[in-house]
Every structure is written in C-alpha cells, then in structure tokens.
Amino acid sequence: MVPNDAIIKKFMGIVRGRRCAQHWRYGSPRIHAELVAQGVPCCENTVARIMREAGIAVKTKRKFRQTTDSNHNHPVAENLLDRAFEVEEPNTSWVADVTYIPTREGWLYLAVVVDLFSRMVVG
Template identity: 65%
Template sequence: MDSAILRAGGGLLQRDAVQRFGFIQEHRRTWPVTAMCRVLGVSPSGFYAWRTRPPNQWTQRRGQLHQQIIEVFEKSRSTYGSPRVHAELVARGIPCCQKTVAKIMRREGLQATIRRKFQLTTDSNHTLPVAENLLDRKFAPSRPNQAWVNDIMAIPTTEGWLYLVAVLDLFSRRAVSWSLGNKRTSELVITALKMALAARRPQPGLLHHSDRGSQYACH
C-alpha cells in the first residue's frame, strides 16, 4: 500500500503540507488517512485541522491563478509557454509573477507545443511547359488504371521536413505507389511514377494527373 501511495503522490514530498493535505483529501476513500499521512510525512491531526480551517486569502488567490493559467494555456491550443501565458494574464489585469506561472505550468505538465509553419509543396513560379488539364475534375473513372493522380505532401518530423509523393488510382482511391525523401525533387516524383507503372503495367490511354509544380513540369 505504501508503494502505491508513493507512486500516486510521490512528487508531493517536495511540496508544502497544504498540497499534501489536498492529495490526502482527494484519495481518502482509496487509502486510510493515517497511512497516507505517514507516507507523505504529515500528521493526521494536522490534516484534520486543515480540513476544518477556512482557506486563507493566499490559498484562494493561488487556486484562482491556477485555473486562469490553465484557461489561457488551453485557449492558446497548447502553444503558449510561461512567458506568453504570463503576458496574457497581465494584459487581463491579473497580477502575477512569471516564475510563479512557470512553476505552476511545470507542476501541471503544461508544455507548449511548437506548431510548424505550413510548407508549400507546389512551385508554380516557373517557365516550364504545362500540360492541359485533361482530367477536368472528373474524379469518378469507371475502371482501374483509367486515371491516376499524383501529389507531394510535406510531413513535419523532429529532424526536419520529409516529402511524400503518392500515386493514387482514382477508381479505388488507393495508393498505387509512393516515394519518400528529404527534398522536393523531380527524381522523387519520377521514382513514384516508375514504381506505379511497374506494379500495374497499365494499358495505353491511362491519364496521369498532377499539379503544375516544377517537379512535374520539368519532364
């Protein structure tokens, strides 16, 4: 039982008695109060005295700040770190210290998520010849290997951007082939197309549709 209490509230050993009392209050139906007090290093008499004592102004203020920090963080879609959360609170007229905001956010596991900027995959600014749009938004072919579409997708990773070229059969809406690389090159496009041709061996008359990017227009 002691080990279970430590796993659930071990981090509280570095915090003040009020926070430990709060944990005991929350879990008093799970473990005996005396056992939790012993493991967390507080006295049962102190816990019961805390329960009957009305919260002081500082405790109430800290609880309000805690909720306000969570509100600002969630409203930012988890993109704000402690400096921006602090700035937003100050802008709302809520007095607080940035170090306090950072401490509460660390304790609650509120860590900003870095959102990568949109990565443009189509380079239409070129003078290469562009084929006529024969597909003309006719996205419902009557048989396989009648119309394929090809596109480049940018995928963010922890080590940078990767680029996925996929060839899809519009009849089945499934990928015929794909290739992956760390650069948007015509070779990446050609590799995917060659793999699709080798896999399906389509009859003459296949329509291959892509955007007007330079990776497609250069061949």
C-alpha cells in the same frame, strides 16, 4: 520585492483557475494584469519567475503558415484529364499526389502515382 506566501497563494489560485478557463493560454502578462487589478502588488518578472518555478508553461497557438504560392511566372502543367477519371484500359492515365506527414523528427513527404483504371499504386 520578494513575494510573501499570501501573494503566492493568491497568485496560484488565479493561475490555476485561468489556465483551466482559458485552455492554458494565460501567460505572465495577463496573470500580472489580473493580479494588479485585484490589488495584489507584484511585477511581471516576479509572476513569470513563479510560473517558471511552479512548472507552469503556456501553450502558444502557432500562426498558420501558407505553403502554396500560385502567383509566379513558372509554367503550369496542362489539365489533360479535365476531371475525366473513368478510363477504359490500363496504363492510359496515371495520377499523382504528394502529402506531408508530421513526425517527431520532422516532416516526411509521401509521393504516390496511381493508375486510374486499376486504382493500383504504380510508383
């Protein structure tokens, strides 16, 4: 079934209205269901094709990925500082941290070692 201009106009009105109202999350299945509910005869593949030809893409929300697994049998380092971050002389306590920086080319990993006395980066 080839959609006529009236169907396409009604479709585009619904798509543009829903995209703004739903923060760009309505895809072809939801738009198809809404068109059918309003009595517009069409199939989901036609809706998907019209959206693709019109350059309408849906932003999908990514699922949260857990990156820490604390349930393991590997040895865990002792807590030598026990939150005593005030030290009396340099080079007696160093702390480290790792952070992840997203870039267009992928993730960068930044590791830093800081002397607690001077708060200077030592490595």
